[in-house]
Amino acid sequence: MNYQIVSKIVKILTLGTVISLAGCSGSGHENRENSMDIKTQGSMTAQLTSPPYVPEPIGSRPAKQLIVDMEIVEEEGQMANGVSYMYWTFGGTVPGSFIRTRVGDEVEFTLKNHPNNKLPHNIDLHAVTGPGGGASSSFVAPGHEITFSFKTLNPGLYVYHCATAPVGMHIANGMYGLILVEPAGGLSKVDKEFYIMQGDFYTKGKNGDPGLQPFDMQKAIDEHADYVVFNGSTNALTGDNAITAEVGETIRLYVGNGGPNLSSAFHVIGEIFDKVYVEGGSLINHNVQTTMIPAGGAAIVEFKVEAPGTLVLVDHAIFRAFNKGALGMLKVTGEENPTVYSGTIQEGIYQPEGGSIQTMPGDQGAPEAPVAGSVSERIEMGKRIYARTCLACHQEEGQGIPNAFPPLAKADYLNADVERAIGIVLHGLTGEITVNGNNYNSVMTAQTLTDEQVANVLTYVYNSWGNNGTEVTPIMVTKVKSSH
Numbered sequence: 001m002n003y004q005i006v007s008k009i010v011k012i013l014t015l016g017t018v019i020s021l022a023g024c025s026g027s028g029h030e031n032r033e034n035s036m037d038i039k040t041q042g043s044m045t046a047q048l049t050s051p052p053y054v055p056e057p058i059g060s061r062p063a064k065q066l067i068v069d070m071e072i073v074e075e076e077g078q079m080a081n082g083v084s085y086m087y088w089t090f091g092g093t094v095p096g097s098f099i100r101t102r103v104g105d106e107v108e109f110t111l112k113n114h115p116n117n118k119l120p121h122n123i124d125l126h127a128v129t130g131p132g133g134g135a136s137s138s139f140v141a142p143g144h145e146i147t148f149s150f151k152t153l154n155p156g157l158y159v160y161h162c163a164t165a166p167v168g169m170h171i172a173n174g175m176y177g178l179i180l181v182e183p184a185g186g187l188s189k190v191d192k193e194f195y196i197m198q199g200d201f202y203t204k205g206k207n208g209d210p211g212l213q214p215f216d217m218q219k220a221i222d223e224h225a226d227y228v229v230f231n232g233s234t235n236a237l238t239g240d241n242a243i244t245a246e247v248g249e250t251i252r253l254y255v256g257n258g259g260p261n262l263s264s265a266f267h268v269i270g271e272i273f274d275k276v277y278v279e280g281g282s283l284i285n286h287n288v289q290t291t292m293i294p295a296g297g298a299a300i301v302e303f304k305v306e307a308p309g310t311l312v313l314v315d316h317a318i319f320r321a322f323n324k325g326a327l328g329m330l331k332v333t334g335e336e337n338p339t340v341y342s343g344t345i346q347e348g349i350y351q352p353e354g355g356s357i358q359t360m361p362g363d364q365g366a367p368e369a370p371v372a373g374s375v376s377e378r379i380e381m382g383k384r385i386y387a388r389t390c391l392a393c394h395q396e397e398g399q400g401i402p403n404a405f406p407p408l409a410k411a412d413y414l415n416a417d418v419e420r421a422i423g424i425v426l427h428g429l430t431g432e433i434t435v436n437g438n439n440y441n442s443v444m445t446a447q448t449l450t451d452e453q454v455a456n457v458l459t460y461v462y463n464s465w466g467n468n469g470t471e472v473t474p475i476m477v478t479k480v481k482s483s484h
């Protein structure tokens with residue numbers, strides 16, 4: 001293409017932009033020419049916050065010179081129970097500190113690279129108009145700091161990330177966060193705001209393999225994530241770390257996706273988003289179930305919580321939620337509101353069908369399965385049943401999922417009472433139990449298995465992963481069944 005044609009296309013595009021800008025008025029649609037003209041009044045230091053919290057709204061403050069001071073820290077942290085990871089962070093957390101600005105601010109950004117760090121880093125802020133989003137002027141070696149400045153021209157919610165080579169590796173290790181540019185006058189008022197960011201992680205070992213897990217470049221290139229998590233770890237938003245709200249409150253979530261690879265099908269089980277600022281921009285969509293957040297993108301979602309219970313935040317690419325960690329909780333307390341929801345709302349894990357024990361569709365019509373002739377045959381057959389019916393929740397090595405599914409490996413609860421274990425597989429289980437010192441209060445569905453299959457699967461479990469080697473026979477199963 002020659003230069004003249006290119007410049008003509010540019011002119012046409014520019015004209016198009018001008019027309020569309022002229023056609024839209026109202027808050028949130030500042031045009032960039034106007035933003036350039038916003039004069040700043042005075043100077044202030046930005047309050048930075050760790051996830052899941054965000055700084056105070058900008059309210060009616062004028063545009064200012066805004067001083068942002070951020071330190072890069074490379075440090076070991078917990079990815080999951082028993083699994084640690086060497087995170088590279090903006091401000092000591094994954095995602096990095098939340099930066100809150102308003103349109104027209106002149107941000108004076110100082111980036112420090114802690115002297116104990118091993119690598120140089122930089123920052124590319126998607127809110128910046130300029131080469132590399134600041135990356136080219138922010139490259140900083142360990143023990144050094146650098147200052148650069150920019151004016152925020154476009155309101156919206158933007159990702160920032162490290163862009164030092166290999167870029168993918170710096171992002172995969174946790175180097176991303178969000179910067180909010182509020183429109184003049186601020187976003188509408190809500191009761192609670194939280195900061196959540198999804199990321200995919202690639203480790204030498206499989207999901208759940210204990211110890212310090214190094215980054216695996218090949219898996220990252222192949223996009224085979226071992227962990228997909230909110231706020232840097234499987235536990236960041238579950239159990240005692242759950243975010244909280246009260247019935248009647250309006251909640252705003254600033255949700256980003258650091259990637260490096262995967263898009264997020266962001267969904268809150270038990271809620272409908274009243275509003276979504278699509279892609280973090282000025283377009284507002286209403287009544288949304290699941291919103292797509294691409295790697296390197298963000299969205300603002302808002303909803304009013306109408307009933308008490310636990311809402312579960314997930315990536316609705318659902319294996320990521322239940323098998324890789326992309327699961328968080330919003331605990332809502334307050335008065336029941338039977339007109340909105342009259343079912344039982346359980347504390348704990350995903351129960352789309354409600355809190356009662358459900359029956360799994362079984363193999364009852366299937367032809368008679370072969371009968372095990374020896375303990376080793378029983379274990380072999382049990383292993384196949386385990387893979388089909390138990391593994392999804394209790395996991396491949398019986399390790400379970402923290403705060404959701406109890407372990408069957410070296411499980412004191414299992415080893416203490418075989419009849420109880422048989423009863424659980426036959427009838428399901430609900431209510432609080434303690435397994436290896438951790439509490440679980442959830443629901444296991446009743447499994448529709450023949451007595452032979454229950455015997456086989458439990459014999460496999462009892463003879464795996466450090467359990468006590470009990471053989472469970474079909475006669476024992478029949479006995480428990482008839483005593484019930």
Ligand SMILES: [Cu+2]
Nearest residue numbers: 121162164170
């Ligand atoms: Cu970096």
